[in-house]
Amino acid sequence: MTRHFSHVIATGVFWLGMYLALVLAPLFVLLIGPTPPGLGFLWDLSMALGFAGLGMMGVQFVLTARFRHATTPFGIDIIYYFHRYVGIVLLVVVLAHPILVIVDNPATIAFLNPFGAPWHMIAGTVSLLALIAVVVASVWRKALGLAYEPWRWTHTALSVAAVVFALVHIEGVQYYVASPWKRLLWRVFALTWIAVVCHVRLIRPYLLRRRPYRVVSIAQERGDAWTLALEPRGHEGISFQPGQFAWLTLGGSPLLMTEHPFSFSSSPTLPGGRLEFTIKELGDFTRTIGRVPLDAVGFVDGPYGTFTIERHPAPGYVFIAGGIGIAPIMSILRSLADRGDRRPLLLVYAYRRWERMTFRDAIEELRARLNLTVVFVLEEPPPEWSGERGWITREVLDRHLPEDRRLRHVFVCGPEAMTQAIERQLRGLGLPLSHVHSELFELV
Template sequence: MNVVLQGAFWLALYLALVLGPLAVLILAPSPGGAGFWWDFAMGMGFAGLVMMGIQFLLTARFRRATAPCGIDLVYYVHRYLAYALVGVVLAHAVIPMVINPALRSAFVPFTVSWPMTAGSASLLCLLALVVSSAGRKRLRIPYEAWRVAHLALGVAAVALAFVHMISVGHYTATPVVRALWLGIGLSLLGIVLWLRVIRPWRLLRTPYRVTEVRPELGSSWTVVLEPVGHDGFAFEPGQFAWVTIGRSPFAMQEHPFSIASAPAPGGRLEFTIKELGDFTQTVGRIPVGERAYVDGPYGAFSIDRQPDAAGYVFIGGGIGIAPMTSMLRALAGRGDRRPHLLFAAHSRWDRVPLRDEVRALAEQLDLKRIHVLEEPPEDWSGERGRIDADILERHLPDDRGNFHYFVCGPVPMIRAVERLLVDAGVPRSRIHTELFDLA
């Protein structure tokens, strides 16, 4: 299925899920008679509640369901649908006040009946969710604290909305509609249970052990994990996993990292991790033998999704070289003879993680390496500055439309390179990106 068809399919499914309960409401016996705008506003409330449920569903990491498009894309959809959700719930709250000015005071929590207080508290939770997520970096909210608050606010928003809806009860009085909402409520509870209880519990049964922690150039470390008492999992080179080291999988202290090794029998995994913040700065001090848990694989950033390419062009900035190394290792292991290119953008030569590894892989593959350095050494004869149109033009093959392109690095770099590639004549459908910034 092409991208447009896939998009249309998911949009239709989303609308069916959001509007489905409305259809049941219309078909079921209704209390009737409050006028179109009133009914419309109540409909928005029901649609908003279903949208809240879908927000949970989208982040529940159902591997099989998210496999075709990659879970990172699903997280982006979750982010943008949140704005639509707030709009729908605001419409539900504001339209009745416009129709009937006497209701304006109904929005002030604790001054009105508790079902109305529950409704406005739910809306406040939603607004807090959106503001704290969109402005997390600017408000300097630490990621871990944000994540716990995000879950708590999300659960509170849904629970309060349910209390509001059932206790106001005007449109939910019939047994059919009550059964529908009970089903939706139980499904939501099931998703939270799956995410926070069943999945961590399953991870507990498939532990890993840290067998090596080695320093890399560019303030990075490679951590090697081996499965204990199981065979690990199959993955496609370039995919990523959520890793918990030295903590319980129930602790919500997991971090996403690309798998830098190629798939191997025995389930051994390597992650190359750049020191950046609270957790990653402690990676160099992780003792060998430490317990770890790996939830994966996720993502669609893999050569195995594009097997029919004339060759691959990898464009990595900073630690974005990690998934590229996984793909190069896999190609070398398979004895691939197609021509490939690697553009590696870094500040300095002595800050290129996995530099020697990539050089060794180039000897086994038909791989042209183009290192682009912002601060090159004096005797540097390679490319300098940042990847630009001239650098791409000098190195991209003439039959560039037959290659597939994998771009990973800082978000501004990815966006700039995407534009440059399109300008250079590469079809958009052949450009694949991995953002190291889900939240």
């Protein structure tokens, strides 16, 4: 286990170093060879921030390209969160570029006038406006009422526009890129970013079209949830580890960018390559799951994620779930039952009402096949309820965690606020941080 964690940390440090290198390399390369005379600290800092900002914009495409070797040390959910918050930092860096120029030379504010500014300065302004729109629409998507599918198209189009107009701006200004080989360098960067976009939006969807699935059953669960079962058509399917997830497209082409991320809720040992996803009615797309016709065509891009016991061997496990966060944990429990695993397990599962608790009956069936202790926590319990009430608090965890708690690995999945609160509680109870694993399923 020590070697495993050392390898994970070393791999993570390597990819973080790669990120910094990709962001800063263009700036360092531009400083090689003849450079224009310095025009003061603020001016040169502004130019450096502009080039670094464009480097960050290009790497944003790489972060969401789902390259497994790069995402495995962190988990793709963490990569997507990193992508989101780096986008905010990126906007601050790029905004600082024109602000510092104007502070250094107030006359340059005239370049913001679209009716009198040179074309390359207009391109810079358009790039900045596109980037602002990307960040605002991403951070406040739900508050603005933007549906998922239109947002994805808009997000991609605006992101590409921001990069293209920024490159036009650099080409026109020619500061630090006057020499032919430096202009060629930026064109190589641009082609690389375009290639990443084409891989994500065209090549990968095209390959998925050659490996279709079909919907073979739809079962209603408690709590406005549905279990959707698919089987591969004309191929052997995919192998996944219990607890992982995939992007699912239903009833259309993967080229249409209508995919949504869902956790597997089935054991990976189901015959015939069968996959099951348990999906709660929470949004525009998920509210239609119950009406998906049998034999509908589906496409599965996966598996992804590190929320799996396969990466974390331990003498026993603790699972903490809230709401539909039980889905990946059910995949793990079912897999352990299929293997005949008798290690001690604790499941702490929080829900609002008893009668709506998803998988309540399936969990009871698993007790007979596993060495499983279950603690249900109800926010609105029935009058006769004698179990835990309210939320999963530190006191609840301290009552039920086993004596060997520091040896167990803990898997937490649920709403983001709940997950963060439980992580704090577990740290307060002395559990090693390396033994706590969370799934952040609110990716966008």
